[in-house]
Amino acid sequence: MIGLTKKLRSIGHHVVDAVWRTGYAARFFFLILLYSGTSFQRFRLTVKELFSSGVMSLIIILVAGMFVGMVLGLQGYETLKRYGSESALGSLVALSLVRELGPVLAALLFASRAGSAMTAEIGLMKATEQISAMEMMAINPIARVVGPRFWAGVISMPLLSALFSAMGVFGGYVVGVVLIGVDQGSFWSQMQAGRGLSTRHTKWRDQERRIWGGRDRHRTI
Amino acid sequence: MPPQALVEIQNVNFAYGNRPILKGVNLSLPKGKVIAVMGGSGCGKTTLLRLIGGALRPSSGQVKVDGQVIHELDHNKLYLMRRKMGMLFQFGALFTDMSVYDNVAFQMREHTDLPEEIIRDLVLMKLHAVGLHGTHHLMPAELSGGMARRVALARAVALDPMLIMYDEPFAGLDPISLTVVGNLIRRLNDALGATSIVVTHDVQESLKIVDYIYFIADGVIVAEGAPDEIRSSSKPFVHQFVHGEMDGPVPFHYPGGNYQQDLGLRT
Numbered sequence: 001m002i003g004l005t006k007k008l009r010s011i012g013h014h015v016v017d018a019v020w021r022t023g024y025a026a027r028f029f030f031l032i033l034l035y036s037g038t039s040f041q042r043f044r045l046t047v048k049e050l051f052s053s054g055v056m057s058l059i060i061i062l063v064a065g066m067f068v069g070m071v072l073g074l075q076g077y078e079t080l081k082r083y084g085s086e087s088a089l090g091s092l093v094a095l096s097l098v099r100e101l102g103p104v105l106a107a108l109l110f111a112s113r114a115g116s117a118m119t120a121e122i123g124l125m126k127a128t129e130q131i132s133a134m135e136m137m138a139i140n141p142i143a144r145v146v147g148p149r150f151w152a153g154v155i156s157m158p159l160l161s162a163l164f165s166a167m168g169v170f171g172g173y174v175v176g177v178v179l180i181g182v183d184q185g186s187f188w189s190q191m192q193a194g195r196g197l198s199t200r201h202t203k204w205r206d207q208e209r210r211i212w213g214g215r216d217r218h219r220t221i
Numbered sequence: 222m223p224p225q226a227l228v229e230i231q232n233v234n235f236a237y238g239n240r241p242i243l244k245g246v247n248l249s250l251p252k253g254k255v256i257a258v259m260g261g262s263g264c265g266k267t268t269l270l271r272l273i274g275g276a277l278r279p280s281s282g283q284v285k286v287d288g289q290v291i292h293e294l295d296h297n298k299l300y301l302m303r304r305k306m307g308m309l310f311q312f313g314a315l316f317t318d319m320s321v322y323d324n325v326a327f328q329m330r331e332h333t334d335l336p337e338e339i340i341r342d343l344v345l346m347k348l349h350a351v352g353l354h355g356t357h358h359l360m361p362a363e364l365s366g367g368m369a370r371r372v373a374l375a376r377a378v379a380l381d382p383m384l385i386m387y388d389e390p391f392a393g394l395d396p397i398s399l400t401v402v403g404n405l406i407r408r409l410n411d412a413l414g415a416t417s418i419v420v421t422h423d424v425q426e427s428l429k430i431v432d433y434i435y436f437i438a439d440g441v442i443v444a445e446g447a448p449d450e451i452r453s454s455s456k457p458f459v460h461q462f463v464h465g466e467m468d469g470p471v472p473f474h475y476p477g478g479n480y481q482q483d484l485g486l487r488t
Binding site: 121124125128129130132133135136137138139140144 | 274276299300301303304306308310311312314315316317318327328331332
């Protein structure tokens with residue numbers, strides 16, 4: 001009986017803790033937004049972080065993008081070949097990168113490279129009382145330390161994701177066209193016809209309509 | 222009439238969760254004096270500094286700095302008040318990604334609109350005052366412990382504060398650096414016309430430089446007095462502390478129950 005109570009209590013404790021943490025994270029996020037003035041008034045601070053998170057993540061993002069594109073090119077070719085539609089390779093590589101893999105993988109890589117570097121940096125500042133020292137100097141550490149890093153991430157992430165996709169398309173091109181010998185013209189023209197992000201892509205529009213309801217939200221555009 | 226007090230701590234209670242740290246502490250820092258607060262490790266000395274700096278709220282009682290109750294100030298007023306305070310952290314807490322120069326210039330750049338030439342002169346003057354002229358291009362990692370502490374001291378007095386707080390300024394220093402830092406605390410205080418509070422457990426060094434000493438134990442002030450009174454005090458706790466005796470009012474053994482019983486011996 002006591003064991004059961006103990007177990008229930010520990011479950012409750014964990015749940016309360018999880019909810020508390022979520023709330024804390026949300027509060028922290030709003031504080032970042034509230035104090036982001038500094039990040040823009042003194043844009044140099046943000047630029048410095050853009051370098052240390054964005055530029056320093058470039059290598060890993062580019063290399064990973066290249067490899068993902070090469071794998072897509074090879075495996076995509078193997079599958080498409082069976083149906084005699086190798087010419088669609090370009091559109092397969094580009095669509096899957098731009099729509100799905102690019103942002104997700106770039107985000108994961110960014111989180112692991114730049115995110116962990118930031119965590120270690122701020123953790124060290126906390127442990128060596130630099131954060132407390134800043135607070136005692138009447139400088140808000142969220143505005144001075146966290147804000148610029150957050151906005152540097154917001155600015156660099158879409159760019160990194162685009163570079164990831166571009167590098168992936170190049171990797172797909174290297175494998176598909178240069179090494180395997182898919183026709184160069186159809187590789188690029190199918191890609192353009194696929195129109196990566198175009199809203200006029202009817203099949204996707206149907207899908208969207210199914211998800212969001214009957215209204216065709218692209219009609220007005 | 223006694224000189225006006227810059228900091229007044231009145232009947233302050235503070236607890237971390239259920240663990241009471243301070244139980245009704247009263248002390249005051251007269252303007253222009255260097256005051257030491259001593260006590261064993263974990264007795265709430267650093268907590269006291271955090272209360273004065275407004276980083277913590279007392280659960281009851283009040284901390285007044287310059288006539289204002291710290292925990293009743295709003296965010297902006299608290300930050301204005303903190304600009305008039307300098308704090309030296311235990312291990313300096315220098316910003317590791319900035320040079321010595323940038324560390325000392327940090328507050329001037331954040332809080333003033335001074336042109337860079339004037340900031341440069343001020344930084345060099347502050348560094349000269351702590352005897353470290355010519356180190357401005359070094360990074361904190363290139364400094365020895367004593368030098369880092371002095372740079373942090375220069376940074377703490379960067380804006381000529383009215384109140385300087387020292388959190389264990391003597392921890393981990395060799396005897397020479399110890400004397401240097403001790404003398405700097407006294408000299409900077411007198412040169413700036415500031416008031417200093419030194420939290421420490423280094424008895425011999427602080428007795429040399431301070432005007433008045435408070436002893437904290439078990440969350441209350443157990444003794445106070447000028448250095449000479451403390452040296453010759455016959456109170457058991459003060460005597461044990463000043464002479465560093467192993468056993469006394471502060472017992473050697475943790476109150477851990479019956480030892481013989483735990484070993485399974487018959488009593």
